[in-house]
Amino acid sequence: METPGRRERKKAATRQALADAALKLFLERGYDQVSIRDIAEEADVSTTTLFKHFPGKEALVFDQDQDREALFIAVVRQRREGQSVVDALREHVLDGWLKLADHPQMAEYTDLVNSTPALQTYGERMWTRHTAALSAAIAEDAGVAPDNISCQALARFVLDIPALTRGRPEPRKAVEEIFDLLTHGWRMP
Known part of the structure; x- marks a missing residue:
């Protein structure tokens, strides 16, 4: 099995950070009270970056x-x-x-x-x-x-x-x- 390169590791880390941020916020506030912008800010990325990794808000809950x-x-x-x-x-x-x-x-x-x-x-x-x-x-x-x-x-x-x-x-x-x-x-x- 090939070890992922730096770029792939960074993408995976960003994806995981987004999923973790989303779950944290959803559990704290409730799903409907959290926006895409809230999640992106919590993960310290842009909403554009979020959408490069996830097609929508629901997908963040089922990240795997x-x-x-x-x-x-x-x-x-x-x-x-x-x-x-x-x-x-x-x-x-x-x-x-x-x-x-x-x-x-x-x-x-x-x-x-x-x-x-x-x-x-x-x-x-x-x-x-x-x-x-x-x-x-x-x-x-x-x-x-x-x-x-x-x-x-x-x-x-x-x-x-x-x-x-x-x-x-x-x-x-x-x-x-x-x-x-x-x-x-x-x-x-």
Whole structure:
């Protein structure tokens, strides 16, 4: 893997500073009380610079959107030889989602998204796009049509795991139960 050059590092740092500033302000004041100009000022950049990194205010809340989608696709395409798609996705969710779920700001972040209609709508569109991309990668791997319903269902269920397990007393156990269902089918509890 190639180390990013200075320019790429600076761009990534600016992007992260913008996302961090936006989240800080949104949590302090509320989403609707914060302007693009407020965010740019907090990050010490121009609004033009902000728009070079993010298409709009909602995207600042979901700043790792593209990275997450690419990572899910890579999990399918670059899994270990002999590892099933479901097992690779299980490993990825257990390693990634559970760390995010333990983040000290996760409850505040979730409340922000759930209490802001514009963010809910944006998030739903984002997850729909992720579902389509992940489903296409699974279908390609399986050698079936991109609109295969089983691939779409698997992608949808996997991407819904964070919402299904959020707030559970034992999130790891909940994630394992869902993947056991996906692997072995329905069994009476």
